[in-house]
Amino acid sequence: MKLDTACIHGSKDNNHKTGAVCTPIYQSATFAHPSVGESTGYDYSRLQNPTREQLEKTIARLESGVDALAFSSGMAAISCINELFCPGDEIIASDDLYGGTVRLYDYITIKNGLKIHYVNTGDHRALSEKITDKTKAVFVETPTNPMMHVTDIRLVKEIIGSRDIYLIVDNTFLSPYFCNPLSLGADIVVHSGTKYLGGHNDTLAGFLVVSNHELAEKLRFIHKTTGASLSPFDSYLMIRGIKTLALRMERAQENALKIAQWLREQKKIVSVNYVGLPDHPGYEISKKQSRGFGAMISFETDSKETALQILQQVNLIQFAESLGGVESLITYPILQTHADVKKETQRRLGINDRLLRLSVGVENADDLTEDLKQAIG
Template sequence: MTRIYDEDLTGGMATRAIHAGQRPDPVSGAIMTPLYLTSTYVQESIGVNKGYEYARGKNPTRQALERNVATLEGGTHGFAFSSGMGCLDSIMKLFRAGDHIVCGENVYGGTFRLFDRILRHFGLSFTYVDTDDPQRVADAMTPSTRALLVETPTNPLMRLTDLAAMSDIAKRHQALLIVDNTFATPIFQRPLETGADIVWHSSTKYLNGHSDMIGGIAVTSNEELATRLQFILNAAGAVPGPFDAWLCLRGTKTLAIRMKAHDANGREVAGWLATRLGHERVLYAGLESHPQHALAARQMSGFGGMISIELGTRERVKTMLDRVRLFSLAESLGGVESLISHPASMTHASVEADRRAELGITEGLVRLSVGVEDAADLLGDLEQALHGL
């Protein structure tokens, strides 16, 4: 298990992002965590080592990242994985055939694909519900329910879930509450503090923030869960290489200031889009017109840079996407550069068309990941891309 290194560290989130879980290298004094490129550790004698035996189980660079993110989330144990989906798949190995999972209906398409195309064939069952409504969630719980899994804000419809209410429901049914915190990051939302048992991220996104690595990370404060997750991490082996861990750790150092910039740009772009397209066509929790704005303001300390807009038809979407210059057409999100995507044909292409329609993921829906460029330049790009639409 990887416990945080500096349990007595105090200070704000920016301070923690830079310092938590790390100390200068004891050999050289290097202030940046070294890149430990090794698979094997020499042991002093049988059963005597420096805490490392084989790099699949532990790597010092990876541990620094795990401690850092655990501290940011307010947890005590972190576990880094080779991808966001590798992380979620490993979390799901906590369960066994016959177990039932209640899942938010509007989650990332890859989450649904993993559950529907793979894990249900191993005996797990899933019920998808609108987690906007706690009563629907409570009604979906059964005696065999072992976990409630939510994503907030959701991808790509930007719906919010009341985490305190979900925690109450999960606890009443002796189920785990698992929260995907990728969009909000620990800078704007810390689910463990409202009762979540496990928080996880695609660290590819905002935690890294530079679009140059793939990774996932899970955090918990539950000792039993931590022991089981460490066993799964080592036994199943979905671990990141040390360079990916190092890149993500470099990214978390600027997470606090980047998220402030994403948030400032997100608010400005969303406000402009609402004026340009109409508030009903812009999905952003920071807008007072968002139906769950009050919940977002209570549960989050910022709203970030993720926005979705409804253009009505695929033809209008194609026109816009062909015109953008600063916004790059791409699948991912959370980097310093602004990205734009068409969820129906990209992130949620694996979700059946009928199901997408039921959820509201239309052919006219566009998702924006607003970067940290100058806001005026982003607005100029959107203005020329939307001209005449």
């Protein structure tokens, strides 16, 4: 079954007998046992729920994983991974990560005795030099949020070699429709399902997809014990959103390329970061490891005033955090998504008061450029 078909039919629940075309919402916290020592396979919804199970099967299929786990948010999913490690263990992470992941690492993970090293995971010498016997995981986001740096996943796997180090890839920006990191050597794929998978800016969710059963078992134990499982209703909304993933990704990407090209021609726009532009430094790597470039753009304006004016003046495009939905959203990373990233890191990465991030939705591209045009002035 091809990926676009799996988006629609991957959640087919073959167990129910009603012929319902859509997976029902099993809004039940608990399930009765037929007799002592017997189970229907469902005991309690924190552990298993039929709606969530169908969603998990779909995600596992889309990412070619052996198992997928659904969480109440992307951050809950990333937090679950951290429970695999012990005090003294070290994680190497991309230095340009979603700010919430940095906040988790810098304020909570560290407190629990883990050490985080940030490196440019696209710089293979820097990555090799950081690996020690204490390294237990390399956490890669590609393309990165918000600077759109691309990491060669296969190469990171090559550097890790046969060492006992998990390669974790946050695939939120590309979604399984454009990239499947497990097939490139990753052990765990992370998704903020809140973004492209859900696709409608109406539901928080997170996923982990794993490459082998042993790891799946460890994560399932943490998942059911710590309890951030996705609710049946939110699981249903996710299943519904995923049905149009292929259509949305294609349209959003088409729009993003048009808008990135248009932005480049504007006098008040100094630079545009979009992986789908052939002169983007990550373009060739992306072509090798993914089937598309996604629809996330960041761009630098000529002044803070221009950046603020755009945020103030956009009408159709909404000034709001998040990304990956049908509605185009614009954010100000320095004050929003990346506010908790250390000042020195912000400076080094280029996250400044002139940088804006645009999540291109599926509206008509001409309407989006019209809106940007009047906002830039």
